[in-house]
Amino acid sequence: MYIIKVKGKAKIPDYIQLRDENFVLIAYFRADRPLKNLEKYGLEGKEESLRNLIDSLSFGKLQLLDI
Numbered sequence: 001m002y003i004i005k006v007k008g009k010a011k012i013p014d015y016i017q018l019r020d021e022n023f024v025l026i027a028y029f030r031a032d033r034p035l036k037n038l039e040k041y042g043l044e045g046k047e048e049s050l051r052n053l054i055d056s057l058s059f060g061k062l063q064l065l066d067i
Contacts, residue, residue: 001041003065005031005057016054018065043067 002019018027018041027041031054038044049067057063 007059
């Protein structure tokens with residue numbers, strides 16, 4: 001799974017995209033909102049690690065998600 005942080009403009013907030021091995025979009029959520037429904041993506045129990053990763057991500061850089 002891959003993660004990318006997308007910079008918002010004006011009134012559009014920053015977003016996070018989760019993509020699978022074929023780079024197909026599987027999740028899209030606001031970077032500043034609490035993470036919900038992570039069990040659908042196999043990430044349950046990793047909320048704190050994911051929040052720290054999101055805070056440290058650079059905008060526009062696709063990164064392998066390995067937490």
